[in-house]
Amino acid sequence: MAAINLEAKLALFSELWSPKIVNSFNGHDVMVVKLKGEFVWHSHPDTDDFFLVLKGNLTIRLRDDDVHLGPGDLYVVPKGVEHCPVARDEVHLLLIEPAGTPNTGDAATAVAKETI
Amino acid sequence: MAAINLEAKLALFSELWSPKIVNSFNGHDVMVVKLKGEFVWHSHPDTDDFFLVLKGNLTIRLRDDDVHLGPGDLYVVPKGVEHCPVARDEVHLLLIEPAGTPNTGDAATAVAKETI
Numbered sequence: 001m002a003a004i005n006l007e008a009k010l011a012l013f014s015e016l017w018s019p020k021i022v023n024s025f026n027g028h029d030v031m032v033v034k035l036k037g038e039f040v041w042h043s044h045p046d047t048d049d050f051f052l053v054l055k056g057n058l059t060i061r062l063r064d065d066d067v068h069l070g071p072g073d074l075y076v077v078p079k080g081v082e083h084c085p086v087a088r089d090e091v092h093l094l095l096i097e098p099a100g101t102p103n104t105g106d107a108a109t110a111v112a113k114e115t116i
Numbered sequence: 117m118a119a120i121n122l123e124a125k126l127a128l129f130s131e132l133w134s135p136k137i138v139n140s141f142n143g144h145d146v147m148v149v150k151l152k153g154e155f156v157w158h159s160h161p162d163t164d165d166f167f168l169v170l171k172g173n174l175t176i177r178l179r180d181d182d183v184h185l186g187p188g189d190l191y192v193v194p195k196g197v198e199h200c201p202v203a204r205d206e207v208h209l210l211l212i213e214p215a216g217t218p219n220t221g222d223a224a225t226a227v228a229k230e231t232i
Contacts, residue, residue, distance in 0.1 A: 001183075001191075002183065003183050003184065003185045003186075003189040003190065003191045004189065004190045004191065005186075005188055005189050005190075006168075006188045006189070006190060007188050022190065023190060023192050024164075024192070025164050025166050025192045025212065026144070026163055026164050026195075026214070028142070030166075030190065030192070047142055048140075048141050048142050050141050050146075052122075052210075054188070067117075067118065067119055068119065069119045070119075070121075072121055072122045072123050072170070073119040073120065073121050073122075074119065074120045074121075074122060074138070074139060074146065074210075075117075075119045075120065076139050076140070076141050076146070079142075094168075094190075096141065096212075098142070
């Protein structure tokens, strides 16, 4: 397998809030995603949530605080912790979650994760 | 917990081949490391090996091929696959491995991983 360039993968799509799988690692999906606007408040009862900002600025709202991330900033939301990602302008992220994790924390409302 | 800036973490040390833990994620250590030169051939029998290049250029030698990575390139060495990282000039990486994984694949020769 060749190296995976994240910027090249991000150039393949424009949809927002739709994580795309670029690789797998120890049973986890490694994904890129574009966000803009405000997501829903949610939590993942069985997994931490890994965010690395590749471009832009992201706020992760927590019930008792806001975390502000810029390019090269990493944050792990611990499992079970309610959070709501918010991006005023478009932001590009690397996400890592166990394969099959619903992006909204709820399979009923989650988007299907396509591999690119 | 605040966001973790990877460049700021990398500015805290200069040792080569000495991964520093910056966070944890689902039982894994999230680490930054500086490499220059050639490592040892090794494999990890129980885990995939996650590499994301933050700065510089890295070659991951495999027994049947070489993988070349530049900034923003991601590669996952599958578990059990022998590999040897080589960097002509200094390269900075984000690494993810299960907590306690020896960097050489062998606890007898592995470096201790400090948290920064």
